[in-house]
Amino acid sequence: MRAKPILLVTAHRLAILAYIAFALFPLYWLLKVAVTPNDLLYSEGIRLWPSRASLEHFDFVLRHSAFPVFFRNSLIVSGSTAVIVTILASLSGYALSRFNFRGKYWLVALMLLTQMFPLVMLVAPIFKILSPLGLTNSLTGLVIVYTAFNVPFATFLMQSFFDGIPKDLEEAAMIDGATQFVAFRQIILPLTLPGIAATLGFVFTAAWSELLFSLMLISGNDQATFPVGLLSFVSKFSVDFGQMMAAGVLALIPACLFFLLIQRYLVQGLTAGAVKG
Amino acid sequence: MAYAAHHDGLPVRRPLMKNIADGAAPYLYSAPALILIVTVMLVPLALGVSYAFRDIQLLNPFSGAFIGLDHFRALSQDQAFYRALRNTLWWTGASVFLQFLLGLVLALLLDKPFYGRGLAQALVFLPWAVPSFLAGLNWSWLFNPVVGPLPHWFYALGIMSEPSNILSDPQLAMWGPIIANVWWGIPFFAITLLAALQAIPRDLYEAASIDGAGPVQRFLSITLPFLAPTIAITILLRTVWISNFADLIIVMTNGGPADRTQIVASYIFTQAFKRLDFGYASAIALVLLALLLAYSMLIVILRQWLLSKD
Structure with a gap:
């Protein structure tokens, strides 16, 4: 009798987490592209986080x-x-x-x-x-x-x-x-x-x-x-995707x-x- | 309110001026909105409808003559239009169905209080705040095998035989904008359905479970009937709205490859801004408007018929 509610609650939380992941992942990717320096944009295109992150795109967009x-x-x-x-x-x-x-x-x-x-x-x-x-x-x-x-x-x-x-x-x-x-x-x-x-x-x-x-x-x-x-x-x-995504x-x-x-x-x-x- | 004066049962004599002022009240309240809608939407709409019967080409100073039904005659022969019409059905049907289904599940998940619900709700509703063309750009980036992870994930899961861009595959391209649209539109259904769920009196559920009704039975006999009016109206509004919604398609595929993702709304956009033929674009828009009006009437009549049958 006690196992069932715990199972249900876990399933519920997992479902909520799945929705949150689906909602946020594209936004995370937007941020990831925005902090990737230009020389790594394509070579590390599909890494989850670039080996070197920089704010150069933000700096350019805001100042130039x-x-x-x-x-x-x-x-x-x-x-x-x-x-x-x-x-x-x-x-x-x-x-x-x-x-x-x-x-x-x-x-x-x-x-x-x-x-x-x-x-x-x-x-x-x-x-x-x-x-x-x-x-x-x-x-x-x-x-x-x-x-x-x-x-x-x-x-x-x-x-x-x-x-x-x-x-x-x-x-x-x-x-x-x-x-x-x-x-x-x-x-x-x-x-x-x-x-x-x-x-x-x-x-x-x-x-x-x-x-x-x-x-x-x-x-x-x-x-x-x-x-x-x-x-x-x-x-x-x-x-210029980096700058565009930074502006985005x-x-x-x-x-x-x-x-x-x-x-x-x-x-x-x-x-x-x-x-x- | 003149109406209230009769309503409370006491025959109250009121000065004539006050009656006139009271009668005018609702018109005064709605006048600013009404004037704006008429001048900025209705008048241009009438003008736009008239363009459908004229030869309006932006860069041609000799255009502008009335040509009667010529645009509609051309339209009835236009194979690209019929293809766009079929694509619109597919685009709208799949988008609305998936948005509704996932939105309903999300609303049900968020209905009962749990630790962290406020935060979860704020996060899952966030895509709604993302400008649509930015969502389109971002998703086309995600589907691109050079810079996006999705093709590689699909390949690893065995859904795809090689990590390629679905946006350039004529068979699959429509799924790109549909997925982006579902991502973007789930919050709308979830918000309205969650609001409707929370308006259901809680004691109904308690009474039902005392009577021994299981969760499925409670859902079918309490939740669904209560949600039905909201479901009907939101699906109607969204269907109309999504058939007119071309942003994602224009940004992600521009109607390609080989017109496989061209819907009527994006076809209108192409005619107007690529070929600068506003006359023909207006004619297509008029046909789309007529179809959507017919669809809405059908739903409203169906709803009345269902209500009167009870």
Whole structure:
């Protein structure tokens, strides 16, 4: 009777370890390539750790490339997008969660439609619309586009967090004379902080990774975000994998930090809202 | 809320202005998001749809004329499109199935508290934070026998007859992006399914085990029915999303070798940015959109039918 639980527990821990190994091994390899000096890159290509590790690629990327500029641009774009999307999605998510109104059905249908088509289709039209406004080759233009792309999913996410908060709370406040907006701001929003954190992190990582529109809307190096910058390592004379991977490792840091902090809230919040169809 | 005023049973007379303000409230809350979606997505979408009926070539100043259904006529003869359609089915089906299966197992493993769960959860969800094209670059590196360990491991395990790059093997190439996609997408299913699992009331399980139900029976009669709505909606969303997801394929194989990994989404990308033929690219995108809408409608109708049958 006692042997069975121990066996089960061991199997469970081993399975968890297998998942962790699968999740982390590619990231480990990224780091390994980034610290391998160029002369060993191919000769020790398949060793688990190079006989000589060095930080020369990191040093080069940080001091002699435009990477710090890309990094700053990405930080500005992703940060602004995350904040604006979260504000807009809190408002619209609250509307979907708390009100029954004509047009609600159409709003949801519209938001679902935006998830359906290949965004490639929008590149040329968006370029045509933003160009006369002076919003191409500008970080502002990029923030506007990313905000629009991320608002629908963020709205559904925020709605599920609001659904998890009992309605009586703001009804009680409104009986005490508060308007609904005041009740929303002072009572409901503070309770949704985990949801807000989750949405912020979710949108930040999405904007941080976006390549296509950044590639198409930005032409100058001084406005480029880091995915575009990374590709510039490829388009030089030869692909400099060491430097590229070093830049990749550096670029992973903020996204991963953000994600490690918020993943707990993501699960909690979705639990509270009891994600249902 | 006008609705609440009727709802509490007391006929409350309220000033007209207040009623109007209350009625407008939901529209005011959703207006900023709605305006942005309409101007940055819906208007360009309409423009993009119109391109499908026009001759739009980026470097040709004489293009732009309306040509009716010519693109669609060309498309119906385009063998590369049909191959891309078949590849899309394979790519989407295999990716969604494996992501879902492994995601569900992971969610079940993480459901009960154990020492170090918080850390384990943070680590296994990490791939989700990796930018997709970086994941693609990294995996193509891993599959390369010169600099990556995977071909040698497969060879040692006897899966491969020699350590070669599966990305350049027409028979196996699609597995490369699929594996990268599964690695990247497991966390999405695991997060949503874990959230749904934790929302199941615990006493149901206790009651069932008092009644003598075994673990398998508990899973089939409690867990699965509770998860069903979440499973349906996440699979629907992911299917649509993965059919449109070309990043990994473009980075890892660029549709090759011999178009064996070309899916419709990457074919659109090739038409638009390699051949600069935006008209034809829009026509293909429109067909893909129609197919995905039809698929979603089918799932929604099926779900309604199943619900009404109960």
